[in-house]
Amino acid sequence: MTTEPGEKRRPESEIDRPSAYDAWVQSEGVPVIKGYYIDDLNGVALGPWKRKGGNGAFINLVGSEGSTDAYICEIPPGKNLEPQHHLYEEMIYILSGRGATTIWNEGGTRQTFEWQEGSLFAIPINAWHQHFNGQGDKLVRYLGATNAPLVVSLFHNMDFVLKDSFVFKDRYSGEHDYFTSPGDFFSSRDRIWETNFVPDVRTAKLYDWKERGASGVNIRYELADNTMAAHISQFPEGTYKKAHRHGPGANVIIISGTGYSLIWPEGQPKMKIDWKVGSMFVPPDRWFHQHFNTGREPAKYLALRMGSRKNILGKIFRIDEDVRSGGDQIEYKGQEPEIEKMFGKELAKKGLKSRMAQFLV
Template identity: 35%
Template structure:
């Protein structure tokens, strides 16, 4: 068995024993399983009585490692879903369509309504009631990230998510008019604290001098009162990231540009081809609409093999439950500098670009120390 096959087998075994897995079966909702998703806009959906619409849960093995759930749901044109209340983080990304979300706390006499369109990204306040409306003439399809699997596992209860009566007044009040407005307080190089992003396809990005991808630009954001983060990043044609590893739970959603991710267990070392483990290096193609997530502590690097810049939306998949104590910038420490990387990494990328007629655009000086 390859390292990837062993990983998937172990993950599935662990997942089957979680309350979330039993809950999914009881819900009777359609489930997709895999290491990656090619395009969430093309996944087949099925009826999900809880929301009164169609959906598919995506069991993406590496993303499940950190207790994350993902699903895609759809609202028919001019229609609405049932009201919902989840006692966990819930982040929504609009793939297609235009509409509104109505939000209120239990017992409120008024509700708040905000509009969204393609690329809108927002956090539903924990345990607040909310309802999704499609105001357009096309189906509205959206991606949802939840921490339900983590909370269900921690309390050993699926019901808790949907029956907890607590009102998180300190987290959200219907009187707050700006909660679902894109925050204007962006500072380059700092996290952008906003619970709403108008359109992740169009958000301006900041140049990063020491970007993991040579010439890359990014903006990091934090939602749900800074407990749930992510970033939008872009990098030029013919370029790729320095491989690095960190903990699990990052979900990558390509918004523009085709390419591939190369990932391998850190146990194989920084030069897996040179050390004879090339067969265990996983290469997965990506394109807009896709989803992928590097397993925890696996090196990964992203390659843009397209004729246009690559743009990714990333969710870190970590919430306030995990973080405490001094934080170590371990990503920087695990980066493989271009001059230290396995020469096969660059050779494969050049080969891929040649096949597509795209120019390799990494300056030779980046590899100056490489023999």
């Protein structure tokens, strides 16, 4: 091996090392859940989380691919977590329990809002926040979805990410109705609500999105002026949606029904993920994914993901347009016959029949 003039030799370990995000996650000292899916978010074992002041676990599924992450945190009965603020975006979905959150900007007035199982809200970027369990006899368990992998690896300086005091007044400046206003609805622009608090995603009003197939209904949420966004989709029993693909980091959480999803990279074998309420998975970057309802009630999921239409970051995929004309969706007529056959077999195991004939003509 030749040596260049002035060359400094450094150990290979300084080059081939974990990302700053992965190193930070390891240093937090709580369990890290990997793989493609989680069967039940309510059953995930947690560990003491000193920085948060409760119990928790990181969720780093394969499909996140350095874009978003998720974590679970539990607040003991009658207790609260430590005050925090951070330079990554965060949406919070309450898995169980009831409580309140106090929010304030550095040096600003505090306001508190209440939430319960099924609530969804976003912490304004870098705003101080503290979560309280509102019951003395029950745990609170919530799921946080963030873009920490992007932000932490970009700056790779946790003092900056967790301790910088800049106030994003353009995102939040103490508006008294920030968490109580229903927000603004854009019906002509893909069924988008701009809001900061959804009382219960399980009962939110949904709207037709016929392009995705099977009489499905949907709503999108853009919270706290983030680049991340959320949506809820529901589709009837005995049906399945069309397959489509997009970028990484869409955290899909089942909030109603039972069924399965197929996920696959183009031209490769398909992976089957069985799900029920509380299951979660993240389709990897550009993998096709298709959701099947094999239960006796409508299936519904919440997605916490990249892809705000208001604050665009990265590529916008054509998720409801035919791949044969340059889009990212496989129409029913273009799908492999095995898809329908498999669905029929899975329904038969439960004594149920497909209701897809009306959509496949």
